[in-house]
Amino acid sequence: MLVALLVGAVAASCLGLEPPPSPATSPLRGTPSAAATAARTAGELVVALPADPEGFIPGAADDATALLTDLLYDPLYRLDTALLPRPALASALPEVSGDGLTWTVPVRTGASSHAGSPLTAADAAFTLRLAASGACPFERELCAAVATSLRGASAPQPGRLVIILREPWAPFLTLVLGTLPVISEAALTDAVEELSAAAVGLDPQELRDRIDRITAETNAERCLVAAPPGGCRLADHAEELEAVLSEAGVPVPLAERFAGGDGAIDTEGHAAASLVAVADLAGTLSSQGIDALAAVVPLVDVQRRPIGGGPFRLASYEAGTSLELLRHEGHVPEPASLERIRLVVLRDPAVAATALRAGDVDWVLRLTPQQVTGLTTAPTIRVAAHPEPLVWSIIFNVRPGRVYADAVTRQAFTLCIDRRAAAAAMAGAHPLLAVAETVEGSWAAADAPPAAEPDPDAARALLEGAGWQAGSDGIFARGATRLSSEVAVRAGRTDLLVAIRAAADQLRQCGIELDVREAELPTEVLLEQLRWPNEFETLLMARPLSIDPALDLAAFEGRHVTSAEDPIAVNAGGHASPQLDALLTEARRVLAPADRAGLYGQALALMAADPPSWPIWYEAAHSAISERVVTPNGEGIDLGAGRYAWDLWSWQLAVGQGR
Numbered sequence: 001m002l003v004a005l006l007v008g009a010v011a012a013s014c015l016g017l018e019p020p021p022s023p024a025t026s027p028l029r030g031t032p033s034a035a036a037t038a039a040r041t042a043g044e045l046v047v048a049l050p051a052d053p054e055g056f057i058p059g060a061a062d063d064a065t066a067l068l069t070d071l072l073y074d075p076l077y078r079l080d081t082a083l084l085p086r087p088a089l090a091s092a093l094p095e096v097s098g099d100g101l102t103w104t105v106p107v108r109t110g111a112s113s114h115a116g117s118p119l120t121a122a123d124a125a126f127t128l129r130l131a132a133s134g135a136c137p138f139e140r141e142l143c144a145a146v147a148t149s150l151r152g153a154s155a156p157q158p159g160r161l162v163i164i165l166r167e168p169w170a171p172f173l174t175l176v177l178g179t180l181p182v183i184s185e186a187a188l189t190d191a192v193e194e195l196s197a198a199a200v201g202l203d204p205q206e207l208r209d210r211i212d213r214i215t216a217e218t219n220a221e222r223c224l225v226a227a228p229p230g231g232c233r234l235a236d237h238a239e240e241l242e243a244v245l246s247e248a249g250v251p252v253p254l255a256e257r258f259a260g261g262d263g264a265i266d267t268e269g270h271a272a273a274s275l276v277a278v279a280d281l282a283g284t285l286s287s288q289g290i291d292a293l294a295a296v297v298p299l300v301d302v303q304r305r306p307i308g309g310g311p312f313r314l315a316s317y318e319a320g321t322s323l324e325l326l327r328h329e330g331h332v333p334e335p336a337s338l339e340r341i342r343l344v345v346l347r348d349p350a351v352a353a354t355a356l357r358a359g360d361v362d363w364v365l366r367l368t369p370q371q372v373t374g375l376t377t378a379p380t381i382r383v384a385a386h387p388e389p390l391v392w393s394i395i396f397n398v399r400p401g402r403v404y405a406d407a408v409t410r411q412a413f414t415l416c417i418d419r420r421a422a423a424a425a426m427a428g429a430h431p432l433l434a435v436a437e438t439v440e441g442s443w444a445a446a447d448a449p450p451a452a453e454p455d456p457d458a459a460r461a462l463l464e465g466a467g468w469q470a471g472s473d474g475i476f477a478r479g480a481t482r483l484s485s486e487v488a489v490r491a492g493r494t495d496l497l498v499a500i501r502a503a504a505d506q507l508r509q510c511g512i513e514l515d516v517r518e519a520e521l522p523t524e525v526l527l528e529q530l531r532w533p534n535e536f537e538t539l540l541m542a543r544p545l546s547i548d549p550a551l552d553l554a555a556f557e558g559r560h561v562t563s564a565e566d567p568i569a570v571n572a573g574g575h576a577s578p579q580l581d582a583l584l585t586e587a588r589r590v591l592a593p594a595d596r597a598g599l600y601g602q603a604l605a606l607m608a609a610d611p612p613s614w615p616i617w618y619e620a621a622h623s624a625i626s627e628r629v630v631t632p633n634g635e636g637i638d639l640g641a642g643r644y645a646w647d648l649w650s651w652q653l654a655v656g657q658g659r
Contacts, residue, residue: 043339073181081641100168112330113184114306121155137297198249204286234271241274256319311649384639387618415459416510431617444549447601485537486515532567575612
């Protein structure tokens, strides 16, 4: 239970920046807040957030945190809409030694942190060491990438960063240097010294004992009843946890940050955040050197003691209401075009849409399809869907003896379905069609072959040529094997159920049977099928995608096939192709993006001819923005790309438009 609580609340650790507003002034629902309708300042962008950010350091997956941390911190490179690295704190791409192990990164001079100290290559090397620590405070994928690949990092000069890798690994550029927020070593060192002085009387072992005791109490057998007694909920221990944090001078997490759509506080989530903060405090007090510095990062009050140097600094935060960001004049290569950004919390998307129409906000980060429909006719508002890094795919089990062991059957499957027609059955939804198992618009798919157009006649011809014959029920069979399988869809996902059933109807017209069933517990069903011995023929699943194709396509490599020895490996379908494996291996070693794109193009062509899966569509998110927000060229913002806000610091407000 403790692990689950820590995973759910780790990004929500202690930040308390200002006293929270009273409930009467915390607009969680209803009409636009005073923060949203406040008098506009010249050069001010107002953004509607669907919720408070879960944290103030990169790593959380929510939209609010991703936007906020992108503004508070700079990485060495920023990834553009095609996920190509563009120099940020770095001034050019790395120079790489012939053996691929030594990377030299030129770092811009003249940058400063929000605290005023210089931000140099030494801070970049320091941040890499933070990420390599066992107490790495960043996102899990980033921490793992650094821990497994980094041998060392140093800064022999203020403008020169030298990185030593354990082995040549091209994804280090995107997965690490394109996402790692450079943190000021001086600011973080001051924060640790301050905390250590305030918490001098606390024993880290006693703090761990408290955590163990609370965990044991909340998991006790007496708690496994419909109405558990006192002490069985984390919220029952909130006062004790908050007292520990206060004694150490660590701000207690603000309750308003855990308000739901109805304004009610999630007391369990709030207490879980306090538990995480106490764990971080114990880790800081019991550690030394880089581990202590890494453990303290989630506890830092980033308004009073900022540790970043991004294009904007945090000026104020009222939980449940708004955040004020001011332009950082020490940003390189130049300060942001906007003077300030106001992020207002509007949990109700209808309220956010109304505020956008009225000109009280300029940009709504996330809308429901219903609000999108109402905004499409507004002449001064741009509305669009953009792909999330999550693709819905059907995974084939290609092991010998399985229905889809033969590549011909899988090719026929993909030729039978018109994805657009199937998606059209999803009332109110706007899925974005996928043609590869990579992020939409990624440079890695630039050389990939186009998706084959639906051709049921060609599909039937392929099957007949391979010895399949249509039975009395119209379904193809070969010997005792019928071309039949099933997929499970979670009960309640009506949109998905309708679309997959529409696809199943198309397959039946081809002579292929796909039984679509609703499952009350799809997660349990999915986990069982993903484990060896993988008792499935076809598997519908949502696959999270990475910013680098190496991680996405590893799920189809022979070395990751599930087996009795490795029952939870990522390649549940059993696809193994030496030719594909060789291309993917080379693409991890070659550093030039153009060369990598060529290799991935060949790999995706192989996967089209011998498909291990059939990507259907990307999960879509909807945003809306005022026409007054423009690029440096004066063009409107294109909301259709997954990373359309990658260069937000360069956006401008058109003169004479709107408020």
